Amino acid sequence: MSEREQIEAFHQEYLSLRENTPMMQRDGEECKAYHKWYDSAYVYFKSFPSLQKDSDFQIFVNAEKEGNCFVLAHIYDSISPSYKVLMLKTEKMNNTGGTELDAKSPLLFISHSSKDIAFVEALVDLLEFLGLNKQTMFCSSVPGYGIKLSGRIIDNLLSLFEEHNLYVVFVQSPNYYNSPISLNEMGAAWVLKTEFCSLLTQEMEFDKMKGVIDSSYISIKVNTADAASRLNQMKDDLVLMFGLAQPDQSRWETKRNNFLKLVGGLFPEKQDKTVNSLEEERIRLEVEKLKREEAERKQAKIRGNIIPSRSKGGRILKIFNAGHSVARNVSVEWLNPDDEVMVQWEFGLIGDITPQNGRSYNILLCEGHNETMSLRYTWADDYSDNNMFEEDVQL
Numbered sequence: 012m013s014e015r016e017q018i019e020a021f022h023q024e025y026l027s028l029r030e031n032t033p034m035m036q037r038d039g040e041e042c043k044a045y046h047k048w049y050d051s052a053y054v055y056f057k058s059f060p061s062l063q064k065d066s067d068f069q070i071f072v073n074a075e076k077e078g079n080c081f082v083l084a085h086i087y088d089s090i091s092p093s094y095k096v097l098m099l100k101t102e103k104m105n106n107t108g109g110t111e112l113d114a115k116s117p118l119l120f121i122s123h124s125s126k127d128i129a130f131v132e133a134l135v136d137l138l139e140f141l142g143l144n145k146q147t148m149f150c151s152s153v154p155g156y157g158i159k160l161s162g163r164i165i166d167n168l169l170s171l172f173e174e175h176n177l178y179v180v181f182v183q184s185p186n187y188y189n190s191p192i193s194l195n196e197m198g199a200a201w202v203l204k205t206e207f208c209s210l211l212t213q214e215m216e217f218d219k220m221k222g223v224i225d226s227s228y229i230s231i232k233v234n235t236a237d238a239a240s241r242l243n244q245m246k247d248d249l250v251l252m253f254g255l256a257q258p259d260q261s262r263w264e265t266k267r268n269n270f271l272k273l274v275g276g277l278f279p280e281k282q283d284k285t286v287n288s289l290e291e292e293r294i295r296l297e298v299e300k301l302k303r304e305e306a307e308r309k310q311a312k313i314r315g316n317i318i319p320s321r322s323k324g325g326r327i328l329k330i331f332n333a334g335h336s337v338a339r340n341v342s343v344e345w346l347n348p349d350d351e352v353m354v355q356w357e358f359g360l361i362g363d364i365t366p367q368n369g370r371s372y373n374i375l376l377c378e379g380h381n382e383t384m385s386l387r388y389t390w391a392d393d394y395s396d397n398n399m400f401e402e403d404v405q406l
Contacts, residue, residue, distance in 0.1 A: 014051075014055055015055070015098070015101070015102070015105075017051065018048065018051045018052050018055055018098075019098075021044065021047045021048035021051055021052075022048045022052075022094075024044050024047075024048070025041070025044040025045050025047075025048045025087075028040055028041045028044050029041055029080075029084060029087075037080045037081075038079055038080045041080045041083075042079070042080050042083060045080075045083045045087065049074075049076075052071070052094060052097075053071070053072060055101070056068055056071065056072070056097055056101065057072070059101060059104060060116060061104070062097070062100070062101075064254060065097075065100070067092075067093035067096045067097050067100075068093075068097060070089075070090060070093040070316075070318065071090050071093045071094060071097060073331075073367055074086050074089065074090045075368055075369075085371060088320060088321055088327065089318050089320075089327045089329065089371060090318075091321070092318070092319050092321075093318075116146075116147070116174075116175055116176070117147060117175060117176045117177075117178060117252050117253050118147060118148070118149060118171060118174075118175035118176070118177055118178070119138065119143055119147060119148045119149065119177075119178045119179075119180060119249070119253075120149045120150075120171065120177055120178070120179045120180070120200075120205075121134065121135070121148070121149065121150040121179075121180045121182065122179055122180065122181045122182065122193060122196040122197060122200065123150075123152065123181075123182035123187065123193065124182070124184060124186035124187045124189070124190045124193050125151075125152050125190075126186040126190075127182055127184050127186050127187070127212065128152050129274075129293060130182060130184070130212055130274050131150060131152055131153065131182060132152075132153060132293050133270055133273045133274055133292075133293070133296075134180070134182065134210070134270070134274075135148070135150055135153050135156065136270075136296050136300070137266060137267065137270045138249075139300075140258065140262075140263070140266045141246060141249060141250065141255055141258060142253070142255040142256065142258075143249070143253065143255075147253060149171065172205065176206075176252070177200070177205040177206070178205065178206045178207065178208075178248075178249070178252060179196075179200045179205050179206070179207040179208075180207070180208050180209075180210060181197060181200075181207060181208070181209045181210065181224055182210050182212065183209050183210065183211050183212070183215050183220060183222075183224075183230070184211070184212040184214060184215045185214055185215060185219070187215075188219070188221065188222070194222055197222045197224055198222070200224075201224060206248075206252070207224065208230075208231065208245050208248070209224055209228060209230035209231065210230070210231050210232075210233065211230055211231065211232040211233065212233065212274065212275075213232075213233055213234040213274065213275040215232070217230070217232070231245065233271055233274050233275065234271075234275055238271055239264075239267060239268065239271065242267050242270075242271075243267070246258075246263065246267075273292055306394060307334075307335060308335050308336065308393075309335075309336050309392060309393035309394035310334045310335060310336055310392055310393075310394045310395075310398075311332050311334035311335075311336045311337060311338035311364070311366070311390060311392040311394075311398070312332065312333040312334035312338075312400075313330065313331075313332060313333075313334075313338055313341060313364070313388040313390055313398075313400060314330075314331060314333050314388075314400070314402065315328060315329065315330050315331075315384075315386055315388075315402060315404045316328075316329045316331065316404065317329075317374075317384075317404050317405060317406060320373065320374075322375075324375055324376045324377070325373065325374065325375055325376070326373075326374040326375075326376060326406060327371055327372070327373060327374065328354075328371065328372040328374055328384070328404070329369050329370075329371050330343060330361070330364075330369050330370050330371075330372070330386075330388070331364070331367070331368065331369030331370075332364040332365065332366050332367065332368060332369060333366075333367070334366060334392070335366055336366065336392045336393045336394065337363055337364070337365050337366065337392065337393075338363060338364045338365075338390040338391075338392055338398075339363050339390060339391045339392065340360065340362070340363070340390060340391050341360070341361050341362060341363065341364050341388065341389070341390040342359060342360045342361065342388070342389045342390070343358040343359065343361055343386060343387070343388055344358060344359075344386065344387040344388075344389075345358050345384065345385070345386060346385035346386065346387055346401070347381060347383075347384070347385040349380055349381045351376065351377040351378065351379050351380035351381070352374060352375075352376060352377070352380050352381060352384065352406070353374065353375040353376075353377070354372050354373075354374055355372050355373035355374070356372060364390075374406070376406060380406065381406065382405065382406060383403040383404060383405055383406060384403070384404050384406055385401070385402075385403050386401065386402060386403075386404060387399065387400070387401045388400050388401075
């Protein structure tokens, strides 16, 4: 019996116990059967890298894990549509010879000279703003973004190339062309035909690009008039390749311009910054980053999500905490109540919600109901005692 067949056998065993066990006898065996099915499916779906950002996968793996048979039955009703979709998706992956299963994750590789560390740290900060992290970016000079590599450069890059879809950013400078290791990285990336982009420091001129990635390729020189627009294009390419969310345009432009100021572009009067001023700016950025991380750690985030139900006209509203802190004294207010939308329980004060958990409401829709449900959430957390968020969830 294959792994998929075993999972479905566990699934049917759970459904049989749920439907055929007398009410007073339900619990022990039914709960065991549920966990046997859920745990096996969880492990199976986790083995598919291409599912990690899938919405149905997120619904399934983030479901509440514990409860009596009645609680588990309620959880099952909310995740069973996602389970069925995931089984179809993984079947398709298997039938295509593992193409999607074996899909390589993208990785951004920054090829640079260690003497350009101030420039590179500013670049990493800009890329972090887009959503790249330690799992999706490699930079040997920045702590946390490198792994120990040894042996020939071509072998190291080939290893990363075999495991990932590489996107290489070359930081070209006079220092870069005085570094045999950097030039070897450039040659290896060119041989492997990876996606790439070149950033030229303010001291680097186009006619000095003498490597295999020369001035015939479009590059971004940080102190030219078109640097901002070319960085916008690089941003769009990375968002598409890495499946990132488009950043807020105003915040991106501020972040982009600060990067260009820091490395000496756009504003000629700033080009005489000393190494000390670059180091001071790097420290300031690091402090800001730590403050943001500390604030996020204290924050809860209450949101709502509508999940299809098995019953005709039915929906399940899941109000959950997507933050990092406990949401205390959560209150839910329905702003556009509709007689054609019936909710199982009253809204209002619903208590505390721990991170990645929530409350579920069964909803029945009648003919002529509103298309959306407008909700306002208020709560307290370690960051503030007066948090509020309003949203329209699609019914």
